[in-house]
Amino acid sequence: MDNSMLAKLAEAAIDAAGRAYAPYSKFRVGAALLAEDGRVFTGCNIENASYGLANCAERTAVFKGVSEGATCFTALAVAGGKEDVAMPCGACRQVLAEFLPPGAPVRCVTLDGAVVRDFTIGALLPGTFRLPV
Numbered sequence: 001m002d003n004s005m006l007a008k009l010a011e012a013a014i015d016a017a018g019r020a021y022a023p024y025s026k027f028r029v030g031a032a033l034l035a036e037d038g039r040v041f042t043g044c045n046i047e048n049a050s051y052g053l054a055n056c057a058e059r060t061a062v063f064k065g066v067s068e069g070a071t072c073f074t075a076l077a078v079a080g081g082k083e084d085v086a087m088p089c090g091a092c093r094q095v096l097a098e099f100l101p102p103g104a105p106v107r108c109v110t111l112d113g114a115v116v117r118d119f120t121i122g123a124l125l126p127g128t129f130r131l132p133v
C-alpha cells in the first residue's frame with residue numbers, strides 16, 4: 001500500500017469525523033475503508049441517548065461497505081483524538097479482522113492530522129476469534 005493512498009484515506013477519515021454524531025461524549029471519530037474494488041467507504045461515530053447503543057466510526061464504515069456489496073477491504077484510516085490518536089476499540093478490531101487480512105495497514109491520525117501512527121490489523125488483534133471451518 002503506497003503512502004499516498006494511506007494519506008488520502010486519512011484525509012477522508014478526518015472529513016468523516018466532521019459528520020460524527022457525538023453530542024454525549026463530544027469525542028469525534030472518523031474512518032475510511034478502502035475496498036478491494038477501489039471504492040472508499042467512510043464512517044463516523046453515531047451516539048444515542050441510550051448510551052450503550054453508540055456505534056463506532058470503524059464499524060459504521062464496515063457496515064456501509066458490506067451492505068453495498070464490498071466484503072474485502074485492503075486498508076483503513078481512523079481519525080480521532082487531539083493530543084494523540086484514538087485507537088480502534090476491541091469490538092471494532094474483531095469486526096475489522098473479519099473483513100481485512102492481517103497484513104492490511106491501519107493508519108490512525110489525530111483530528112488535525114498532526115500525529116500519524118501506522119499499524120496492521122494483525123498487530124492490533126493477535127489471536128482473532130474465528131469459528132472452526
Ligand code: THU
Binds near residue numbers: 022
Ligand atoms: N469510538 C469510535 O468511534 N471508535 C473507537 O474505536 C472507539 C470509540 C467512539 C464511540 C463513542 O461515540 C466515542 O468514541 C467515545 O467513546
